[in-house]
Amino acid sequence: MNMQEAADRADEILDSTFSRIRPEVRWVHGESTEGGCDVSRRRAVVTVISAARRGSFLGVVERAWKGSGYRRLGVNANSESPATYFETPDGFRVRLLIGGGGQAFFEVATPCVDESPVAPPTPAPGEEGRVGEPVPAPNVRSAFWSAGAP
DSSP, X not given: OBHHHHHHHHHHHHHHHHHTOSSOOOEEEOOOEEOSSOEEEEEEEOBOOOGGGHXXXXXXXXXXXXXXXXXXXXXXXXXXXXXXXXXXXXXXXXEEEEOGGGOEEEEEEOOOOBOXXXXXXXXXXXXXXXXXXXXXXXOBOOTTTTOSOO
């Protein structure tokens, strides 16, 4: 596997994860980085996830990853920035971190693979021109995820 193939696989992992979040959330690409033999792909959720729904959001994602055969590596139960860390059977490391303002950040880091050029990720529908731009704060309301009650 080369770095482009690994980046494509990371994008597939993220696509699969987001397809299992119901109700769906809106997201944008975060920074994509390449190391000497690895790639990291990032996405940031722009749907407002209320403090009351953050635990549910983490639970939905954890169940999706466990259901895909991913192995839990760790958890940060810090109430300010909870996070969960998993590894796929093929060695990709995935993370969900709830950051400032409750914004959810996803990252997939590839294992070391053969060096190659890497194209930027493909924009999501409605995201044309956003790849590589600064991540906006959550600004999309959801009847479910933005609600104040758990």
